[in-house]
Amino acid sequence: MIDETTEKSLVKTLKIDAKAIGIPAGAADIFIQKSLAAAKKSLASRKLITEKDLKRALVKELKKYSADFAYVYENRDKII
Amino acid sequence: MFHRPRLKIFLIFSCLLSSTLALENQPPACYNLNMSFFVSLGIVILAMLIMACLQLQPGIFSLFYHYASGKYSKSRASDMTLFFILGAETAAACLFFCSYLFANLFFFYRFRPETSFFAWVMAGILLALAFMGFFCYYRAGQGTKLFIPRRCAQNLDHAARSVKTRSDAFTLGALSSVCELPFTLPLYIITSVEIMEMSVEFFPSHLLTILYIVIPTIPLFITRWKFQLGYNLADIQKSRVKDKAFTRIILCFSYVAISILFIYFRILT
Numbered sequence: 001m002i003d004e005t006t007e008k009s010l011v012k013t014l015k016i017d018a019k020a021i022g023i024p025a026g027a028a029d030i031f032i033q034k035s036l037a038a039a040k041k042s043l044a045s046r047k048l049i050t051e052k053d054l055k056r057a058l059v060k061e062l063k064k065y066s067a068d069f070a071y072v073y074e075n076r077d078k079i080i
Numbered sequence: 081m082f083h084r085p086r087l088k089i090f091l092i093f094s095c096l097l098s099s100t101l102a103l104e105n106q107p108p109a110c111y112n113l114n115m116s117f118f119v120s121l122g123i124v125i126l127a128m129l130i131m132a133c134l135q136l137q138p139g140i141f142s143l144f145y146h147y148a149s150g151k152y153s154k155s156r157a158s159d160m161t162l163f164f165i166l167g168a169e170t171a172a173a174c175l176f177f178c179s180y181l182f183a184n185l186f187f188f189y190r191f192r193p194e195t196s197f198f199a200w201v202m203a204g205i206l207l208a209l210a211f212m213g214f215f216c217y218y219r220a221g222q223g224t225k226l227f228i229p230r231r232c233a234q235n236l237d238h239a240a241r242s243v244k245t246r247s248d249a250f251t252l253g254a255l256s257s258v259c260e261l262p263f264t265l266p267l268y269i270i271t272s273v274e275i276m277e278m279s280v281e282f283f284p285s286h287l288l289t290i291l292y293i294v295i296p297t298i299p300l301f302i303t304r305w306k307f308q309l310g311y312n313l314a315d316i317q318k319s320r321v322k323d324k325a326f327t328r329i330i331l332c333f334s335y336v337a338i339s340i341l342f343i344y345f346r347i348l349t
Contacts (some may be wrong), residue, residue, distance in 0.1 A: 015150075019151075020146045020149045020312065021312045021314070071317070071318070072313050072314050072317075075223050077233075078221075078222060078223025078224065079139050079223065079224060079237075079313075079320075080226050080228065080233050080236060080237065
């Protein structure tokens with residue numbers, strides 16, 4: 001189960017990323033919600049979900065909608 | 081006439097030898113002045129190349145531009161990035177003049193016998209930076225993780241994310257210049273004195289000072305221009321990852337070249 005505050009801040013960050021990449025706001029909302037739902041579903045069987053697990057699952061889902069969006073989310077902490 | 085290769089080589093060598101002797105027969109003051117000028121110019125140009133190759137500032141800048149364009153309108157983000165660049169340039173200018181004062185105060189670099197120890201220390205630091213530029217500038221693994229501690233990188237990321245005003249952007253730009261100091265401080269010390277000691281009438285050293293401060297920020301202007309053309313953080317980061325090995329090699333060779341120039345012309349000669 002993902003913490004509610006974590007999910008809120010994650011969605012907020014993803015929305016900023018999506019806008020910066022140039023994805024329209026409506027489409028970004030749909031991408032994020034669908035990806036989060038799919039990621040939650042794939043991680044549902046696990047007892048303990050780490051940040052890395054969540055990131056990996058979310059990247060996998062985001063790649064289906066926008067490769068650049070997934071790349072930015074995956075590599076944000078590897079830029080500096 | 082030149083059918084025999086040995087004769088060819090002999091003639092080339094004799095020409096080279098005669099030109100060298102002719103150079104040595106010139107008045108020593110004039111020769112030293114010219115050599116000194118060109119050595120200084122070479123050191124400054126190599127230092128500019130290194131400073132333009134360093135990746136911390138463009139990294140912070142691209143993160144900052146990304147977050148700013150995600151939160152604000154395009155025009156506001158573009159406006160704020162100008163203040164980031166201005167901050168970086170102001171910090172570079174301050175560091176340049178501080179390092180000049182520092183070098184003068186401690187006689188680091190006056191080519192006197194009593195200060196040659198400090199000159200050797202500077203040369204050693206440059207060689208160590210060449211080694212570090214190749215092996216330690218980028219952390220191992222995917223992406224372009226840099227030498228700065230991870231906590232510091234997280235704080236810089238957080239600072240880039242939470243910029244709200246122009247003054248914040250200016251401060252972040254200045255901070256990015258300061259964070260690069262482990263790799264730039266010896267360059268600032270050496271180049272500041274090299275530029276200030278250039279005493280050739282036809283070449284204004286102040287112009288070179290301005291160029292030295294402005295040229296290292298060219299990558300920031302290029303990144304800004306790319307963002308304005310429609311490139312996003314993913315495109316820019318992919319190109320940075322692609323150029324990682326090349327940057328390493330350029331950094332290493334440039335530091336080695338500066339240290340060789342410095343040791344040969346400023347300490348041994």
